[in-house]
Amino acid sequence: MSRRLLLSGLAVVTLVGAAITYVVHARTGGATENAVPVVTGQPMTLEARTLFFRNLADGPDSGRLAAVPVGDPGAARRVGELHCDRFAAARSTAICLRLKPGSLPPLTDMIVLDANLHERHRETLPGTPSRARVSPDGRIVNWTVFVTGDSYAATGFSTRTGLYEVDTGRLVKTIEELAVFVHGKRYFASDVNYWGVTFGADGNRFYVTLGSRGKTYLIEADYRAYRGTAIAENVECPSLSPDGRRIAFKQKVATGTWRLAVLDLTTHQIIHPPESRSVDDQPVWQGNSTLLYPLRNATNSSDTWSVGLTTPPKLLIPQADTPSFSSPN
Template structure:
């Protein structure tokens, strides 16, 4: 090969390499140094080897459900066709909350999905998506919607939290009829709000936040008895560890600012993982020692981070939110 042809071939290879790099960078929004490729139009099913999340990389697939292997979160993200504002899964059940475009007042579709992410049930409910969870056995899905306001940092916000039994089809549009006790007395107030349900493995015991008169309480509730008791204060968006021994939550430290905290249910001792940034999210447990949560990034979207009891926070998945395992 002549020197001229050799130089031309090198130039073409260099240009192609630059084009490939650009495509990978652009598909992930160009917001992080560790940009990863995105593989689109991928079929998805629920399995225990996968981390699911909302894809926030710029482009037509923003907001669609994406997935990476649990053991390789930096791998190319697979993006399907399901678009959700909130997503959660457990066993063979998933919930997708999707704001109906153009609805005034706002309406949200609550969509129950099977293991192949095919729709099993749908309800249209008033409000905008806030939180979503599935009980560990996949039998109950639950959600929280903002009925007024759009942030827990806002004053005067109102939420509506509901449940759906997958096997029976029983729908509880709001749990406001739950009998609650604070400091040993039945509690009544016109400003009560509930949000952030998390179920134990038996699908009967559950925890949630009760907000009223400027305070928040962690409620431990019995689903069959439909009764809850306050067991701690200043607890928001609880998440029960898989072994049922600890609650990860956001603890308010100032107006519009929360710190990640963990409550030991046996001792009621509260500890703080080494994450000092403000977290406005319902944490997700990965096993019994690692906690996932979302934080804002310089691109004005969100990234998923992880932290352990003593390990430093690590960026897990960039341009992503609403982490979930099945």
């Protein structure tokens, strides 16, 4: 992300015991100002009716986890000290994926956080951060990282998806041993990749993308039985709606181009929300009829947008990505 020098100076406004900082002295070099109003000095917790995201606006607080009220996404961004490349939360659990600085080959810290965003567990994984989710009951965190060097990866990289049970400490570093059935037969291939897990409300049923031999499949899986079945093709980065009726996903329409799509799990009909731009991320549901997703902008950063199933897209939070809610919204 490019950094530019904005107007120098310092303007601080005190609000509810915290500071809204428009201009601050740089702590680590780079831009000396926050390009947007930022609230500091307040505790960050997984309270309800809050939208969390990674703040990408220029300034010393760029890259930090930020939060705004769901009903006022344009409010001053409350930021803490937590840096995450990917973030997700549910109930009283959150996951933060952070690339380890200077690691070659790249390594990612997978950090499990409690309701006060205090570290509960940490694993260091090979690869770079890609996707992160928490089961709705807060009991399982899951992640996907890009990994280089796998011999079967024709593109030079592959994905690795894992799970961690918060209560038991059980760690599944990769779900590649998941028994999967495609067209009624057990599927075996040397180039299998999984990415983009999304869990049902019971924390047992989950959906994930399987990529192999030039195709992608939506896998519906049973965690306890550790078994899955392909139920659709050309589905990537699935996201289950809170009511469990629909899967939002990115549908490939050309090389490097994806269209936002929604699959009805009962009728298997697919609709396309009125978003014509390429969406290359795992969408997030806000309620059962609105989707949130990041899009690249002219500054080579990202903005977070929202779109209804039938209503047009709108810019929700500029200079922000990896949106997440900690509770049903």
